Structure formats: structure tokens, C-alpha cells
Amino acid sequence: MIGSAFHPGFLAQPYWWEAAPPETARDEPLPKRVDLVVIGSGFAGLSAALEAARGGASVAVLDAGPLGGGASSRSGGMVSSGQKLVLTAALKGLPAEKQLAALEDSKATFEFLKDLITREKLDADLQLCGRFFGAFAPKHLETLKRNAETLHARTGVTIRILSREEQHEEVGSDYFHGGFVVEDYGGLHPAKLNRALREAARATGARLFSHARVLGTLRDGDGHKVSTERGEVRAQHVLYATNGYTDTSSAWLQKRLVPVMSYQIATEPLPPGMMDRLIPRLRMVTDSRKELTYTRPSPDGTRILFGCRPRALQVEPQRLALALRARMLRFWPELSPIRITHAWGGYVAMTADRIAHVTEKNGVMHAVGCNGNGVALMTFLGWHAAQLMLGRTNRRAFFADIPFPAVPPLTNTAAFVQLASAAYHLRDFTANPGEVVAERLGRPRRSTTTTTKEARE
Structure with missing residues (x-):
């Protein structure tokens, strides 16, 4: 196995x-x-x-x-502007003028990168394909709706809110409970x-x-x-x-x-037509877990790249890959015969x-x-x-x-990061215990994506 x-x-x-x-x-x-x-x-x-x-x-x-x-x-390789500051409430408590400056400069980072790539003729596979934010638990959908409204009001990005039925336009899975799409975001080859x-x-x-x-x-x-x-x-x-x-x-x-490790896997190239069912518009995709899941097509549209922090104590690449694969198959069970070609991690800096x-x-x-x-x-x-x-x-x-x-x-020590990760897992379990248990047990989810294209047509 x-x-x-x-x-x-x-x-x-x-x-x-x-x-x-x-x-x-x-x-x-x-x-x-x-x-x-x-x-x-x-x-x-x-x-x-x-x-x-x-x-x-x-x-x-x-x-x-x-x-x-x-x-x-x-x-x-996902590219956005100021959504992180809004969605994490990082600006809460700052004076209004500071909040406005933060959002203006955050939006400027996205424009700066696009201009830099164009001006310097940088080969980076930039694609302005948008991003889908999915609700991991039913109660998360209302929170995502509020976040979407705030994000639009404060950053001006174009947003569409989707019900669970409508989400099939963006992701061929019943894993999510609805969500929203930001059209202005994109991805590149980092x-x-x-x-x-x-x-x-x-x-x-x-x-x-x-x-x-x-x-x-x-x-x-x-x-x-x-x-x-x-x-x-x-x-x-x-x-x-x-x-x-x-x-x-x-x-x-x-x-x-605080250095925090995030892990990813890459699949082998998918059979023709499969990506059309999984991510029809080739969006970047993230969920509302505390331990964030993020996934996307490779820039050439042939593979699924899938990332998250699956377990605080795992470090061996193949074990990590299996943990990520288990979550990926909860998204898309039809990927079960598709093999993993790469697994890796990298440190992000939290403040x-x-x-x-x-x-x-x-x-x-x-x-x-x-x-x-x-x-x-x-x-x-x-x-x-x-x-x-x-x-x-x-x-x-x-x-x-x-x-x-x-x-x-002590919060930048490995022991604290492990404790924080465990606390995040507990919050995800509280939000959707059945899903977390099923994922850990490796239970397959019933596939619905094969009918997605027919339903749209």
C-alpha cells in the first residue's frame, strides 16, 4: 500500500x-x-x-x-495582496489611519510584483487565475461570507460567494461547504x-x-x-x-x-480530462482550517500540488507524504491511483x-x-x-x-510550535470532528466529481 x-x-x-x-x-x-x-x-x-x-x-x-x-x-507559489491581514484580523486594535495604510500597501505588493515581472521580463509563469476559499465545516461558511464582504469592502477585490452546490463550478468535490472566489489573485512558479x-x-x-x-x-x-x-x-x-x-x-x-514548517506533495501527471473535473478553472484553492490546507494545479496544468501541516511531530518525507495524501483523497477520491512524485517542506516566519x-x-x-x-x-x-x-x-x-x-x-522553540499545532488540530476537530477522524483513518470519500462536468452542461 x-x-x-x-x-x-x-x-x-x-x-x-x-x-x-x-x-x-x-x-x-x-x-x-x-x-x-x-x-x-x-x-x-x-x-x-x-x-x-x-x-x-x-x-x-x-x-x-x-x-x-x-x-x-x-x-x-500563490500570489495575493492584503487578504491575510483582513482574514486574520491582524490589524485589529490599530488606529484607523494605520489600518488604511496597511491595506493600501498590501494591495501595492501585488501590483508591484506584477509590474516587476513585466518590467524585468521575469520568467515566472505568473497566472492571474483567482483563488477559491472553501468552508471546511458548515459553520465556517457564514464566517467566510463575512470575511468576503470585509475583504471586498476594504481591499476592493472582486468576490463571488458560492453555496455548496455552486462550488462545483470551482472545485469538483463535496469536501467543502461552500465558499467564495477572489478573481484578482493568482499563482506562479516560485x-x-x-x-x-x-x-x-x-x-x-x-x-x-x-x-x-x-x-x-x-x-x-x-x-x-x-x-x-x-x-x-x-x-x-x-x-x-x-x-x-x-x-x-x-x-x-x-x-x-517563529519558524513554522509547511509541507507539500506533487502528484504525477494526471490523465487527460481529470484536471477539468478537479479544478475546472485552474484556481488556487485554500480552506478555512486553522491548520490551513492549500492546493493548486501545477503551472502547466498537469499535476495537483497539495500542501498543509498534517501532524506536528512527523518529519520523515514519505510518512509526511502519506498524511498529505490522505487529506488530498478526502478532497478528491479519484486521485487514489495517482502516485506521488515529490514531497517537501519549508519554513515560513510567523511574527x-x-x-x-x-x-x-x-x-x-x-x-x-x-x-x-x-x-x-x-x-x-x-x-x-x-x-x-x-x-x-x-x-x-x-x-x-x-x-x-x-x-x-519560548514560543519560537520546536516544542511550542508542536503544542500550537496540536491546539490548531483540536480546533479543527471541534469544528468538524467526523471529517478529521475520517481523514486520520484513511476512509475514502464518495466521489462526485465525475458528474460535475455533466451537471454544468
């Missing part, structure tokens, strides 16, 4: 890396001095490097591992975007170095001394863009982030206030805190951080104009 679930060529690595693998770049020695050192080669770091180098600054991007090996090339940003940054003069773990930074006159495993670099400016992969080289930053931040401490800039919504957001924040450091703007975006609180003691 276990063996039949996996393709013979199964790999415990991101599906995205088939088209755009991480890069080793450690043959060239580190420069002695640059205008800007960027720590981290994800979307934020590369966007900052591109912006700085475009303006004539000398830039060195340093990564502890291969370039593009972190969360940016491991994500689901590893291709990372590769394209690397190429663009290099083309403007930035230099990128892999396997150059930063050990620490020290204020040195009007600049900084950056110590790495490959030597020392002096820089006028330093930017930490390490997000969920922040380590002890910055104790101050580490106290403000105490559930908001991303651009902030300076002791002369060092930081752009972090994606909170699971980082493709457009972190690309924008890296660009904005570079502008601030190099004096190219007098305007501070909302994310650069609020305090960056530390997380409570």
Missing part, C-alpha cells in the same frame, strides 16, 4: 526544483568591501539586491546554503521567479555567493563588518532577509520570529503581531515576517528596504512604520 502511493522516481525535494533548481556559487572569493551586504537569497533579498544594484550600488548576496534553496523556492530574480540581479551588477553562512555583524565606524564562514566583508549597509531561516547570527531578529516588518536595529536593516503570505509581500519589502537604506525614498511603507515586537519567551 505504501509503495503503491509513490512513483518509482519519488524525490524528497520540491517539485519546483525540476525546472529551476537551487544554485551553487562558491568558486568566486567574497569581496573585501561593498555598499550593501544582503543576507538571504529569497524573494526579499534578491529584490533588494536588484533595486540597489540598479541604482549603482555594489552588492553582495550571501546565503548559508545554495542560492534559492530556502522557502522562496519551496512555497505554494523557483522560476527566484531564478529570474537571481539572473536580473546579476545582470545589474550584484554578486551572489552560496554556502557563505553569516556568523555575525559588527558595527565598524560608519559601516559594518560581516563575518562569514568564507571570510569577512565590510559593508556600508546590511540587510537581513532570512525570514524562516534566521539563525543565531542575529539573536535580536531570532527573538522576533507576534502576524504582520511583516521592515525595521532597523543598530544600523542593520531587516525585511522579514511573511506569515505564510510571502511571494508578493517579501518581494515588495526587499525593494522597499533597499530604497530606505540607500536614501531613495522619504516615504516609509506601513510595514516599515510600526514597532516590531518580540515573540513571548
Whole structure:
């Protein structure tokens, strides 16, 4: 049974890396001095490097591992704007003018990414296909309706609310209890975007170095001394863009982030016509669980990519893949004969206030805190951080104009994350106990998707 679930060529690595693998770049020695050192080669770091180098600054991007090996090339590749701030109530308690600034700048991140991809001619498979938000439990539908109304009112996105019967227009499954569609959102190939940003940054003069773990930074006159495993670099400016992969080289930053692992699987290519039944309009799909489920077609429309945090204590790739597959089959039982080709995980950075931040401490800039919504957001924040450091703007975006609180003691430890995950699972069980139990027991759901197309016709 276990063996039949996996393709013979199964790999415990991101599906995205088939088209755009991480890069080793450690043959060239580190420069002695640059205008800007960027720590981290994800979307934020590369966007900052591109912006700085475009303006004539000398830039060195340093990564502890291969370039593009972190969360940016491991994500689901879903692209949105300010919905996370609205749906999580992260702005509650802020003054009205701050809430307005947050929503305006959040919407700007989506537009910024689209413009950047067009302007720089980045090969990223961007598709403005929309997203379906599904109700995991019957009582969640009313909450989703309220969220949809708030989202439309506060961000202006185009929304359609769907009943359980109407949802078959979007997803060929009875798993959900209705939901809503946001037409304005989309998806892309995250590893291709990372590769394209690397190429663009290099083309403007930035230099990128892999396997150059930063050990620490020290204020040195009007600049900084950056110590790495490959030597020392002096820089006028330093930017930490390490997000969920922040380590002890910055104790101050580490106290403000909680790294949380999210897992995904990819199926082998589906038989002709099956995707038309599963996700007819090729939308991005998420649900209303506390332990969020997210799924989508691959950019070429041939495979299902399926992600969630299935169990707090599991780490072995094949066991994780089976747990995700069990949930996937509750969505779509007809995928039972379809094998898994890839399984992987990546760390996202959560903050105490559930908001991303651009902030300076002791002369060092930081752009972090994606909170699971980082493709457009972190690309924008890296660009904005570079502008601030190099004096190219007098305007501070909302994310650069609020305090960056530390997380409570011990909450960024593995033990706490496991406890929090267990609490989320309990809340999902309370909302829909039958579904959670059936999923854990591996019970099949009766398939209805084979009749979906006929019903529409």
C-alpha cells in the first residue's frame, strides 16, 4: 500500500526544483568591501539586491546554503495582496489611519510584483487565475461570507460567494461547504521567479555567493563588518532577509520570529480530462482550517500540488507524504491511483503581531515576517528596504512604520510550535470532528466529481 502511493522516481525535494533548481556559487572569493551586504537569497533579498544594484550600488548576496534553496523556492507559489491581514484580523486594535495604510500597501505588493515581472521580463509563469476559499465545516461558511464582504469592502477585490452546490463550478468535490472566489489573485512558479530574480540581479551588477553562512555583524565606524564562514566583508549597509531561516547570527531578529514548517506533495501527471473535473478553472484553492490546507494545479496544468501541516511531530518525507495524501483523497477520491512524485517542506516566519516588518536595529536593516503570505509581500519589502537604506525614498511603507515586537519567551522553540499545532488540530476537530477522524483513518470519500462536468452542461 505504501509503495503503491509513490512513483518509482519519488524525490524528497520540491517539485519546483525540476525546472529551476537551487544554485551553487562558491568558486568566486567574497569581496573585501561593498555598499550593501544582503543576507538571504529569497524573494526579499534578491529584490533588494536588484533595486540597489540598479541604482549603482555594489552588492553582495550571501546565503548559508545554495542560492534559492530556502522557502522562496519551496512555497505554494500563490500570489495575493492584503487578504491575510483582513482574514486574520491582524490589524485589529490599530488606529484607523494605520489600518488604511496597511491595506493600501498590501494591495501595492501585488501590483508591484506584477509590474516587476513585466518590467524585468521575469520568467515566472505568473497566472492571474483567482483563488477559491472553501468552508471546511458548515459553520465556517457564514464566517467566510463575512470575511468576503470585509475583504471586498476594504481591499476592493472582486468576490463571488458560492453555496455548496455552486462550488462545483470551482472545485469538483463535496469536501467543502461552500465558499467564495477572489478573481484578482493568482499563482506562479516560485523557483522560476527566484531564478529570474537571481539572473536580473546579476545582470545589474550584484554578486551572489552560496554556502557563505553569516556568523555575525559588527558595527565598524560608519559601516559594518560581516563575518562569514568564507571570510569577512565590510559593508556600508546590511540587510537581513532570512525570514524562516534566521539563525543565531542575529539573536535580536531570532527573538522576533517563529519558524513554522509547511509541507507539500506533487502528484504525477494526471490523465487527460481529470484536471477539468478537479479544478475546472485552474484556481488556487485554500480552506478555512486553522491548520490551513492549500492546493493548486501545477503551472502547466498537469499535476495537483497539495500542501498543509498534517501532524506536528512527523518529519520523515514519505510518512509526511502519506498524511498529505490522505487529506488530498478526502478532497478528491479519484486521485487514489495517482502516485506521488515529490514531497517537501519549508519554513515560513510567523511574527507576534502576524504582520511583516521592515525595521532597523543598530544600523542593520531587516525585511522579514511573511506569515505564510510571502511571494508578493517579501518581494515588495526587499525593494522597499533597499530604497530606505540607500536614501531613495522619504516615504516609509506601513510595514516599515510600526514597532516590531518580540515573540513571548519560548514560543519560537520546536516544542511550542508542536503544542500550537496540536491546539490548531483540536480546533479543527471541534469544528468538524467526523471529517478529521475520517481523514486520520484513511476512509475514502464518495466521489462526485465525475458528474460535475455533466451537471454544468
